[in-house]
Amino acid sequence: MGKEKGGFLSPKAISNRIKAKGLQKLRWYCQMCQKQCRDENGFKCHTTSESHQRQLLLFAESPDKFLDYFSQEFLNGYLELLRRRFGDKRVHCNIVYNEYIQDRDHTHMNSTQWLTLTDYVKWLGREGYCKVDHTEKGWYIQYINRDPETIARQQELEKKKKMDMDDEERQAKYIQEQVERGMHGGVEQASHEATELQRQSEEEKIVLKMGLSGRKPASSASAPSAESKPSSSKTADNPLQVLAAGARKKDVQAVMSKKDGAKKRSALDEIMEEEEKKKAKFTKKDHWLTPGVIVKVITKKLGDKYYKKKAEVLAVKDKYTAVLMLLDSGDKLKVDQTHLETVIPAVGRAVQVVNGTYTGCRAVLEGLDEKNFCVTIRIDSGVSKGRVVEGVKYEDICKVAS
Numbered sequence: 001m002g003k004e005k006g007g008f009l010s011p012k013a014i015s016n017r018i019k020a021k022g023l024q025k026l027r028w029y030c031q032m033c034q035k036q037c038r039d040e041n042g043f044k045c046h047t048t049s050e051s052h053q054r055q056l057l058l059f060a061e062s063p064d065k066f067l068d069y070f071s072q073e074f075l076n077g078y079l080e081l082l083r084r085r086f087g088d089k090r091v092h093c094n095i096v097y098n099e100y101i102q103d104r105d106h107t108h109m110n111s112t113q114w115l116t117l118t119d120y121v122k123w124l125g126r127e128g129y130c131k132v133d134h135t136e137k138g139w140y141i142q143y144i145n146r147d148p149e150t151i152a153r154q155q156e157l158e159k160k161k162k163m164d165m166d167d168e169e170r171q172a173k174y175i176q177e178q179v180e181r182g183m184h185g186g187v188e189q190a191s192h193e194a195t196e197l198q199r200q201s202e203e204e205k206i207v208l209k210m211g212l213s214g215r216k217p218a219s220s221a222s223a224p225s226a227e228s229k230p231s232s233s234k235t236a237d238n239p240l241q242v243l244a245a246g247a248r249k250k251d252v253q254a255v256m257s258k259k260d261g262a263k264k265r266s267a268l269d270e271i272m273e274e275e276e277k278k279k280a281k282f283t284k285k286d287h288w289l290t291p292g293v294i295v296k297v298i299t300k301k302l303g304d305k306y307y308k309k310k311a312e313v314l315a316v317k318d319k320y321t322a323v324l325m326l327l328d329s330g331d332k333l334k335v336d337q338t339h340l341e342t343v344i345p346a347v348g349r350a351v352q353v354v355n356g357t358y359t360g361c362r363a364v365l366e367g368l369d370e371k372n373f374c375v376t377i378r379i380d381s382g383v384s385k386g387r388v389v390e391g392v393k394y395e396d397i398c399k400v401a402s
Contacts, residue, residue: 031070031111032059036104071114073107078120079129082143090131090142093121287319288354289337293398295324299339306333310343312401342398344368344375351377355396358384362400 007013028037030046032055037043046052059066081100082091097117100106114120121139125132131142145151289295291313297306311324311333320337345351345365353361363377366388376390377397 027110029108029110030055031108032056032066067111067113070107071112074109074112075129077103077106079143082130082141083145086143088143088145090140092137093117093139093141096141285355285359287337288342288395288398289313289316289319289322289340290352290354290360290398291315292401293352293354294327294343294401295322295340295398296343297324297333297335297339298341299335301339302333302335306331342395344394344397345399350380350400351397352400353377353392353396354398356392358382358389363389363397365397 028040028043029035030037030043030052033046033052035046037046078096078100082096085099086096094117109117109120112120114123118139121130121132121141124130124141128144130144133140293313294310295313297309297311300307306326309326309328311326313322314325314332315323317323317334322335322337322340324333324335325331326333342354347365347367349365351363351365353359353363358379360382361379361384362381363379365375366378367376369375369391372391374391374393375397376388377392379385379387379389
């Protein structure tokens with residue numbers, strides 16, 4: 001009685017599958033049949049098989065065709081791994097090859113036109129696929145990316161870098177011109193330095209020439225002629241004309257002095273305004289409630305009955321709490337400052353400054369600037385009475401109870 005055939009789950013079948021799972025030796029692989037043998041005996045049996053012989057007959061008909069096909073497959077797989085795994089980095093060729101052969105279905109080198117990995121790397125360098133260099137540790141390769149999008153991106157980066165360099169060179173040239181101009185200016189200033197007064201003889205007179213622009217030297221030319229001619233009644237000045245000329249001169253001087261005074265006052269006013277603005281920054285307080293002003297309730301916590309109602313501040317407690325009396329109903333409430341807002345009256349009505357530089361002063365509303373939420377007021381009490389102040393915020397003034 002014969003032996004029974006081992007099934008799929010027999011120990012021998014499982015052992016064979018485990019052995020065939022990993023990578024086998026390259027010399028026992030047949031590329032034409034795409035068959036991996038485990039040992040030399042298995043490879044010898046395969047080469048004598050009928051299927052292998054048929055594949056060899058096909059290869060013999062067109063060997064260059066099959067050789068080019070396998071070479072192209074190996075090249076595509078190797079370069080694809082190099083591009084995806086390492087990009088543009090410089091890497092040893094053996095590292096890439098060891099990762100490439102991890103795939104069991106890869107195209108083996110013994111079926112290509114290259115006999116060794118060194119010949120393959122040299123060919124990559126000659127064809128321009130990679131940058132190749134040889135060191136003591138072996139051959140290193142660097143992938144050259146020829147993708148159109150990548151090339152366009154590199155060109156844009158180079159263009160941008162060139163523009164940056166041009167800007168830097170232009171800036172450096174401008175700075176250099178400024179330095180040279182400054183040096184020339186320093187030389188010119190040095191050439192006009194003051195020197196000591198030197199006289200060749202003590203009898204020589206010192207003459208100072210005052211060049212006044214816009215005046216003609218007619219008076220200087222006429223002066224010698226006036227001195228040379230004797231004074232007479234015809235050439236003498238008329239006393240009435242002298243008095244009239246003096247009066248006109250005084251009027252001109254008075255007008256000029258008034259203009260200078262106006263300029264000084266305007267400059268002084270500007271300085272005072274700046275000082276007031278600075279003071280306003282420091283005099284701003286976080287509480288503004290003042291007895292005798294009209295405010296509006298802006299909270300609904302007290303009920304809709306009191307929402308948006310106007311009231312008079314009767315008293316202030318702890319700076320932040322107001323005792324109110326509603327204008328329409330006469331009800332009295334105790335409300336916090338955060339639930340109230342100031343009331344802006346019509347133009348020409350009296351207001352009170354409740355915050356800022358003029359806190360406590362009475363004023364008259366002169367104008368409204370709704371776009372910037374501010375008003376113009378004229379101070380009506382205190383030291384600054386009569387002064388017009390612009391740009392006062394809505395929350396800094398409040399309507400006065402009549």
